[in-house]
Amino acid sequence: MSKFDEKMAIYKQSVADLKLQISDDLLAKVAKGLGPSIYLADASLVSGSDAKELETVKNNFLIKKLGLADGPELDKALQSALTAMGTSNKSKHRAIFYALLVKHFGKESVYSK
Numbered sequence: 134m135s136k137f138d139e140k141m142a143i144y145k146q147s148v149a150d151l152k153l154q155i156s157d158d159l160l161a162k163v164a165k166g167l168g169p170s171i172y173l174a175d176a177s178l179v180s181g182s183d184a185k186e187l188e189t190v191k192n193n194f195l196i197k198k199l200g201l202a203d204g205p206e207l208d209k210a211l212q213s214a215l216t217a218m219g220t221s222n223k224s225k226h227r228a229i230f231y232a233l234l235v236k237h238f239g240k241e242s243v244y245s246k
Contacts, residue, residue: 140164140171144228151218155232162244163235164228166198171228179225181215194231199240210237 134142141161148155170176180186191211195201214233218225235241 136172137164140177140228144226147224147226147229151222151229153217153229153233155229155236159235159241159244160228160232163232166244167228167231177227179215179227179230181218181220181225187211190230190234195234195238199235199238199243201238201240210234213237 141157141164144160144164145157148160164171179190191203191207195207195210196203201207211234214230214237215225217233218230235244
């Protein structure tokens with residue numbers, strides 16, 4: 134099993150445990166889009182309590198990657214994704230977090246290439 138397949142198995146289990154509605158296809162595309170960062174302990178997770186990190190996710194992913202306009206709805210979506218993953222959950226995998234945001238905004242087409 135490749136390292137990517139191992140990561141995907143972890144992500145799929147987390148999605149199932151959290152009862153999230155994310156397709157394996159979208160999850161795999163988002164994970165591939167994140168590149169080598171999914172293999173780095175710190176970069177592979179999102180810290181929901183770090184305002185600077187959430188601002189980076191908003192600017193680099195929601196605005197630049199997904200092409201969304203800045204506004205309060207982006208902050209609400211970040212909080213919604215954090216809540217869906219469990220506020221006390223210490224393992225908020227970035228690929229799952231981003232996939233939730235993609236679904237929230239209906240931007241699956243960004244990953245259809």
